[in-house]
Amino acid sequence: MTTINDIAKMANVSRTTVSRALNNSGYVSEDVRKKIMSIVEETGYMPSVSAKSLRTKRSGVIGIILPRISTETASRLVNGINDVLSKQGFQILLTDTELQKDKEIEYIRLLKSRQVDGIILSATNINDELLQTIQDVDLPFVSLGQDFPGVTSVVYDDYAASVDVTNMLIQKGYDKIAFIGVGEEDPSVGYERKQAYLQTMAKHDLPVQDHWVETGDFSIESGYEGMKRILQNHDAQPNAVFAVTDRMAIGAMEYLKEQGYKIPEDVAVTGIGASVMSKYVSPSLTTVDYFNKEAGEEAARALLGQLQGKNTSKKIKNSYRLILRDSV
Amino acid sequence: MTTINDIAKMANVSRTTVSRALNNSGYVSEDVRKKIMSIVEETGYMPSVSAKSLRTKRSGVIGIILPRISTETASRLVNGINDVLSKQGFQILLTDTELQKDKEIEYIRLLKSRQVDGIILSATNINDELLQTIQDVDLPFVSLGQDFPGVTSVVYDDYAASVDVTNMLIQKGYDKIAFIGVGEEDPSVGYERKQAYLQTMAKHDLPVQDHWVETGDFSIESGYEGMKRILQNHDAQPNAVFAVTDRMAIGAMEYLKEQGYKIPEDVAVTGIGASVMSKYVSPSLTTVDYFNKEAGEEAARALLGQLQGKNTSKKIKNSYRLILRDSV
DNA sequence: CTGAAAGCGCTTACAG
DNA sequence: CTGAAAGCGCTTACAG
Known part of the structure; x- marks a missing residue:
């Protein structure tokens, strides 16, 4: 594995400078930047996410908790969430409660320990313990499909x-x-x-x-x-x-x-x-x-908003549309 | 955030001992173990996954690359994979190529940089560059649905x-x-x-x-x-x-x-x-x-096998069953 | 059975 | 514009 130190050595600079070039933070002269970048290119170097995450306390991963992973609704939601999040460089960590409600709480904790930057929960019930857990983890959080008091929620009407x-x-x-x-x-x-x-x-x-x-x-x-x-x-x-x-x-x-x-x-x-x-x-x-995909996008956007510090709990009501067909 | 150091202080032991108690590695006296565990319980302490992963080079995350996330087949596969993997404490990192084949390569690299412990790829095509990339990342790898030469593959007949x-x-x-x-x-x-x-x-x-x-x-x-x-x-x-x-x-x-x-x-x-x-x-x-869920389970098991060092590339042919109904 | 120390690969004040 | 140093939270030889 090539690390930032290897790159630094090859470029005859400190790893500080490499880090700056990579993240576009602070000043790096054009020459040095180019040199670093070309070495990065050559070696196919990719920064270690765990090291970065340990240092910055951000993982670039969003946790999603679904009641069932293998349903059309779930697929659409994930699709919408993924569309929005992946564009911002976030990855998704999926968990499936299989309709067991104690797992919702368990997974929130688990995701927290995995250092996710935020959580989107599609719950099938609301109870005090769950609500308490959400408060406790103190993470950017969006509820999808249920209206949780005090929590940003994207709901259907x-x-x-x-x-x-x-x-x-x-x-x-x-x-x-x-x-x-x-x-x-x-x-x-x-x-x-x-x-x-x-x-x-x-x-x-x-x-x-x-x-x-x-x-x-x-x-x-x-x-x-x-x-x-x-x-x-x-x-x-x-x-x-x-x-x-x-x-x-x-x-x-x-x-x-x-x-x-x-x-x-x-x-x-x-x-x-x-x-x-x-x-x-x-x-x-x-x-x-119910426009599930749009709801997923909404939820992802709401989460992104929280990630950027807009920490107001919002209620977003997604629209719906009646489809009249032959069974009536 | 409470860390291993906090726990160590509270228990009047070194963090080395806490680590050992937590991971059941090395000797820890019963008394000390109990004390540590009760403090862990109380505080709800969870080890930082990034720190652990940085140190051990294992993340407990498996990357999955799917051509489409929102299909029934994909859902079933993920379901099967998840069933097997979650029991072993692994998490899943999902990516969706949206049928663009250059993204398969991109995601393999991305997942590698995310320190996943292994990758399951459900590809829609085979080409040399892709094959090369799989070799390059040098990670436990399973192909699902396509028979890749030299790569463990779970295929349908x-x-x-x-x-x-x-x-x-x-x-x-x-x-x-x-x-x-x-x-x-x-x-x-x-x-x-x-x-x-x-x-x-x-x-x-x-x-x-x-x-x-x-x-x-x-x-x-x-x-x-x-x-x-x-x-x-x-x-x-x-x-x-x-x-x-x-x-x-x-x-x-x-x-x-x-x-x-x-x-x-x-x-x-x-x-x-x-x-x-x-x-x-x-x-x-x-x-x-095609028993997709079973295929997903197979793939997960094959990956688990590789994770435990059985590094032989295998070919697993999943079974299938004709379902005769009224359209014929 | 237990602990001190090194080190994993990054980023970020701080100093120049 | 650049670098030395500290530190994130763990694990793991090594020593006792």
Whole structure:
């Protein structure tokens, strides 16, 4: 391994000067600079990041905590984050909690010990311990998808989007709308979307049967099972179902098709997420585009802002768009 | 930030001893160890990774180079890699070439300078400069999906899988089989799969019209366009099409459906990849499962092996499985 | 079983 | 414009 000392020797200067030339800090005469640079070029020298980081307390690495690494949403987020960050010379350190919430805390600590310069967290829940940990690490921090009090957060307008979906369904004449959600410990996906549905139904004086409201776990399978349980009760069958994620909506569609229900004639279906799949299932799925990639970019930009000292906790609400397709 | 010196002071021992207690290296009396550990616990001390890495020349980070971060295949690979690596205390540093092949070389160098302990590369092409770079960095290295001479490679059996797909089509009675591939600078996806198709057709004395063989770029859109061009010529229309990726197959299906062709009655369609989507499009897509997650695990294990000094370049062929569904 | 000292490869006041 | 020196937080021979 060639080090800064080797370069210094070869160029007949001190390593101080080499460092200055490399980092464009302080004065270095043109001649010397050129000489150094050409030697760097020749040798393919690259500064040791650990030495640099030990000295400067900055690593050039941003930690990202995701609930699931292998989902379309995660991919898009990472894509957006990476686009913005890599342009500024930052690298990404990815961690995957696999939906275990104690891991969120564990990874925040781990990333801190890895000297990351900042953290972007896509959480599936909010709790005091987590909040406390975020305070403790005292690092530039952005929450993505959940609104953490006192923490810069890039959020989706879950409530408004779900109101829009429900209203759209109602306007199209559906009056018996079922719902497949996720657990309410997830404020954004679990709580907000459900409240929006419930309150919009109430606003229109549309009754909601108890057995119309089901809870899944983000998986296609759980959408299938949820739909099954909803239709088990033959008395009061819904004529539409609002699933809070595309995957669960697609699971619901599977069950409906299997049972010979026509979509949307017998039961209309909607999702959220605008997955690629939603476009290619039959019938194509009405859904909401959350612009995940843009949200990732937003989060990265917010983090960059904090890195440059603008230390105000901000709330950024990303936009969304209803995509009307054949399942309604 | 509390450092090893702080802990040493608090425990009335030298930092040498603290280091030994922390790393279970050398002798430390039970009493002292307990004392140190309780102080570590209390303070929440975490060793500085950069200092450690500067000293030991190991970072605990593995670099991964992907052609596209936001695809299902990439997600599954990363998932598998992460599963294996995180258990051994390794972190992942992800980079995305966005299909630009000069970036593969750039990222290998970058990762090296970041002191990663090893690299896993999922390349879309093979060339001498790339090969040279891999030699130069002289790091534990695993190629995933391409067979690099002299480099440990985890590969899919592209040839055999594509022979199987073609044979299956032929056995089902399809005799006019078109093909949508990708550029041949990609040995695995571009070259191998095409050769398998061509040679299997030849073996069965089935003619292949020139205009039946199209080249896409992995995108759904390019599958759509490829199918369109193939059917443009009304003289010799195929009764099946073998697309080398699910996404292109789904694009082809879109065009077929749009034009009123029945699948599989008029034209059968097959893909490769076993994407989630392939199961939920209508008709469901016949495809090949490449067990990407397992391949990722394999690659991680191979890398771990090299990290432990077993420095033999190995070739690992991952298995695959044909999934017969309704599009054939 | 424990500690003093050297050194990993950088950057950054400080001095000239 | 340039350099000597200190120091970042660790680990690891070496000595006892």
